Amino acid sequence: MVNKQLLNPKSITVIGASNDSKKPGGNMLKNILAGGFAGNLYAVNPKEERVQGIKSFSEVMEIPQTDLAILAIPAKYCPETVKILAEEKNTKAFIIISAGFGEAGEQGKQCEQQIVSTVNSANGCLIGPNCIGVITENYKGVFTAPVPPFNPKGCDLISGSGATAVFIMEAGMALGVTFANVFSVGNAAQTGVEDILEYMDENFNAEKDPLIKLLYLETISNPQKLLKHASSLIKKGAKIAAIKAGSTAEGSRAATSHTGAIASSDMTVRALFHKAGIVYCSSREQLLSVAAIFNYKKLKGKNIAIITHAGGSAVMLADQLSKGGLKVPEISGPEAEKLKSFLYPGSSIANPIDFLATGTAEQLGIIIDYCEHKFDSIDAMVVVFGSAGLFDVENVYNVLSVKLEICNKPIFPVLPSVVNAQREIQSFLKKGHIHFPDEVVLGKALAQVYNTPEPQSQKISLPKIDIESIRKIINTATEGYLSPKQTVDLLDAAGIPRVHEIVENSKEKLLAAMEATDFPVVMKVVGPLHKSDAQGVVLNIANKGEAAETFDLLMKIDSATAVMVQPQLVGLELFVGVMKEPGFNHTILCGLGGIFIEVLNDVSAGLSPISKNEAENMVQSLRGYKLIQGARGKKGANEKIFIDIIQRLSALVQAATEIIEMDINPLIGTQRAITAVDARVRIGR
Amino acid sequence: MVNKQLLNPKSITVIGASNDSKKPGGNMLKNILAGGFAGNLYAVNPKEERVQGIKSFSEVMEIPQTDLAILAIPAKYCPETVKILAEEKNTKAFIIISAGFGEAGEQGKQCEQQIVSTVNSANGCLIGPNCIGVITENYKGVFTAPVPPFNPKGCDLISGSGATAVFIMEAGMALGVTFANVFSVGNAAQTGVEDILEYMDENFNAEKDPLIKLLYLETISNPQKLLKHASSLIKKGAKIAAIKAGSTAEGSRAATSHTGAIASSDMTVRALFHKAGIVYCSSREQLLSVAAIFNYKKLKGKNIAIITHAGGSAVMLADQLSKGGLKVPEISGPEAEKLKSFLYPGSSIANPIDFLATGTAEQLGIIIDYCEHKFDSIDAMVVVFGSAGLFDVENVYNVLSVKLEICNKPIFPVLPSVVNAQREIQSFLKKGHIHFPDEVVLGKALAQVYNTPEPQSQKISLPKIDIESIRKIINTATEGYLSPKQTVDLLDAAGIPRVHEIVENSKEKLLAAMEATDFPVVMKVVGPLHKSDAQGVVLNIANKGEAAETFDLLMKIDSATAVMVQPQLVGLELFVGVMKEPGFNHTILCGLGGIFIEVLNDVSAGLSPISKNEAENMVQSLRGYKLIQGARGKKGANEKIFIDIIQRLSALVQAATEIIEMDINPLIGTQRAITAVDARVRIGR
Structure with missing residues (x-):
């Protein structure tokens, strides 16, 4: 604390x-x-x-x-x-x-x-x-260098590693990034990164407090606290970027189901950051680029004007912005022609706006004014301006400096001439600005910031489910996998539509129970974990005679305990699942089934509780989303129902936190219905 | 010239x-x-x-x-x-x-x-x-700054943009990258980047010439020349990295087929770089990181030891290396224990080797010696060593400097303390070394270098095909799409196995021709471009009666000219295609068919002529490759035949360069055979 x-x-x-x-x-x-x-x-x-x-x-x-x-x-x-x-x-x-x-x-x-x-x-x-200590406005309690001057408009830095905090400050200072409070939590025996955020949130003063928070995390010991206070701070006007190192470490978690095998703790961390509105970073360079972007006005749309005297940088930047989902829209029309008349012949105003190697400071000022006032389609500007070493560019950077202050649209300055314009860049930084030495590095970070959503509301309304029945099932369940009966009861209580099935361990009972069944049906062995590896699934069973033969076949499989009969549904295979990282709320996964999870690993993740909006984003961010919409002459699956099922799954695990792993795979989706065909639920205590 | x-x-x-x-x-x-x-x-x-x-x-x-x-x-x-x-x-x-x-x-x-x-x-x-001019050993013919001192072991830089050349030199000098010849080709009215490479290749002197070549390209006007001389130089010992800017510009090329729609000119450029052994870069920063890696000894395997006194950087780097396909293998055993005995208690030798904030220069030397001589599983080392500002790290960098010279395994120095150790870093650079300020940026570039293959042989043997018949078909064809008859003749001449089909425009003739046909069959309309959009494909036709009805239905479709009947094959859908970027050899594409190309855009590309090895890599780099191998209880498709078909397609377009676009989609693959079911060929003059 x-x-x-x-x-x-x-x-x-x-x-x-x-x-x-x-x-x-x-x-x-x-x-x-x-x-x-x-x-x-x-x-x-x-x-x-x-x-x-x-x-x-x-x-x-x-x-x-x-x-x-x-x-x-x-x-x-x-x-x-x-x-x-x-x-x-x-x-x-x-x-x-x-x-x-x-x-x-x-x-x-x-x-x-x-x-x-x-x-x-x-x-x-x-x-x-x-740890290396603490820097606040009042004292510089670190034993390391550098000790950046306290800037209340600078970045708060909270780090799980002292050396990394030092390296972040060093790299930041070179770009003009300034710092306010610095906390190195070391072993975090009592006070962790989350606790510091909690204090900052609960004592937040929007007028006085630093708004930019940079985090370096090696562990997240209290994810809920992190989520709560990061979201809250961001809603109050703060901006947070974080590195969570260790994203690829091979976890030791047993992976006995699809969900276990395909999900990683990094997915959970990303889901948490996404929910909180924290910009996910993977390197010191990226963290500082994002910090520099935070320092400028907020990017409110995806349309960027690139203003430059150097074509090459503009082309590389345009490539990168486009890869990141941002746009460099064409600029044209009478105002564009008017702008062109102020520039030297040969200049291009189509965007990138290239005003040639001979372009002047006045021209830069005019271009920025046009982008700010005349070109409504433009949301932000990147100015790339270096020096070939022939003349001083201080006047250019002075114009840029003034425009940075007075324009409402954000302007991001890329000053690539770290040798030729070293002095002018230093003088630009002394005015309190930050520069970006590489246009592509900026472009990547800009997309990262733009693609991070606002924090989710803390009050998420989930579908009503039958919590009483769910608790009864869970309370009487033992550790490990639920029985087929418990599993279907759980789905019913959660309101997740499922196929109606018959499970019997005697052929006579099975055939009797199938009296009213429509064919074709699917028959599956009950018992072995991997049904398809064990050839324990038989499709296209057309009549009771075939059903009887298949029963005998399936019961011969090692560890078979019974046989299940289901109607054979036709539609798009879908998948939802749950995994649980220690300390985190449940991670809910969704995807298309079959090859999409087993071969392509095309899965979206969200952290429970999942809002409708989050569930929508999860579904729509799947690579195979077009198939849900319907593609190649095939009808897709009902997206609204899929979203509802994701939310019901979220409600289910909220009521039954003992669920540590769960798959519903496949669900069969049509335009009218989505039906769970197979499910497995694992309980941990 | x-x-x-x-x-x-x-x-x-x-x-x-x-x-x-x-x-x-x-x-x-x-x-x-x-x-x-x-x-x-x-x-x-x-x-x-x-x-x-x-x-x-x-x-x-x-x-x-x-x-x-x-x-x-x-x-x-x-x-x-x-x-x-x-x-x-x-x-x-x-x-x-x-x-x-x-x-x-x-x-x-x-x-x-x-x-x-x-x-x-x-x-x-x-x-x-x-242009900005030329720098050689003999004169400094540029009007810009900086003018880097000529270092015969430095990088040759050939740039299509003068300003970008300046910015590359500036950013490089800050890292310790040195330069040799610099050529700014400007409008390249007579002499382009390719011509300079040609000269370098034809006059190559392995003892004397700079081995590292950095290219910045905005256009590739002579791709064959670039390919030829880049490959040749690399085979002689040179190392080449290049940026091709403009990779996302929306091309104006008409896209009337799948191949046209999914392929981009960037795929062709990447295919060319891949074939030549050129490392593909997207930013100045990446180009210079690769240049810095080139400057050190060659990375011969994927196993990296991370040696550091700062855990955080090591974790971020390990994450990045693992994402890029490199390994940070665990180090253990008696030799590892012996190494541990030389380090302070609490040090970790498992890899990352973390010898603590208090670690000394001597210890660093010992660790490097162990990695060089004792740990056979290690191919290269990354040393991350900064300074918390307490003491001078010059002795550490001196040890590093000596080890860089004497070790056979490459060592990549990450020196993050750009403020605290500024002086020591400068003194390190003055010894002729290059440093990496950010570990993750190095990690990305390292993977980029490691994953670039050796240049392909210029002598590629393609399957024998019936060139005479092919030329007959092409010579008599008009511009635009070949007729179904021409198309199947072309496939037969190229030895690409195809389905045998009947095409008729009268119902009577069709039914007569179907005398010996096995059912079920597929019937397709001939004429409209997008058969499936026009509902012009009917599956599962079980007998001649159904065939007669379907014929009537299909002929009612707008612009229908005939109906085609094919046996209905069952297997894995595959795809191969061809596109032609002006000036380049044909780009050959392959993939899985259906959703894999239409929804997931999962396509590999290679530049014709395609060697067997290249075709193999193309197939194996598909995201859906597992399905070709056989997954989820389903048998895959015969990979050898698929590779042969890719090579036959390459031989076909080499014989018929007039083909500007071609799809074979789908091919149906089983373990025994792969059969082309539908194909379209477009001829340009």
């Missing part, structure tokens, strides 16, 4: 402070001093009377009351020190930069737990251990 | 030279002077006696004989000037930097053509017009 003693302490003590700024405790104190901390600052160092000019105490018992303690001493001394601080010195905030805790083994983990419980008892806040 | 007067002139005259280095003619002369050109250097400027300290002539008639003339005068004066130079001054090489030629309209185009014919008559070389 974050508190005001962490963010704005009246007094700080650095324990393990040193005169040697190559030591963490030395550089930490140096940074706090250089940062001009306005409160009382003390040091603890048994060997010195003064450290870097400030009073040093030989042991922690001797210090005055202190709000925030920063510990840079070996792990083994930390628990006792924290205890003294919490109990004797009224200390409410602790930053432990020392390593050797939970990351180092069992002993370290115990030590860490001991500290957490001491801090919790004192109702305090613990950052770390094993 | 490139000649030695262009590359190594004994004398240069700059026409339009100026004292004002803000003018192109001024800066050009300045760069040549600063570059220390060893031959005779003259200027032409009517207003000055000396320009920048060298003798200036008032008109071109007065200058001595000169090998290379560089023109920086208005376009309208160029033709006469070139004429005098070519005819009176024995000038054999011309660089025209002036604009206002072909790019500016009809008049400019004529002017350009006039110059080309003058230069051709003199058997000379023309670079430009509308």
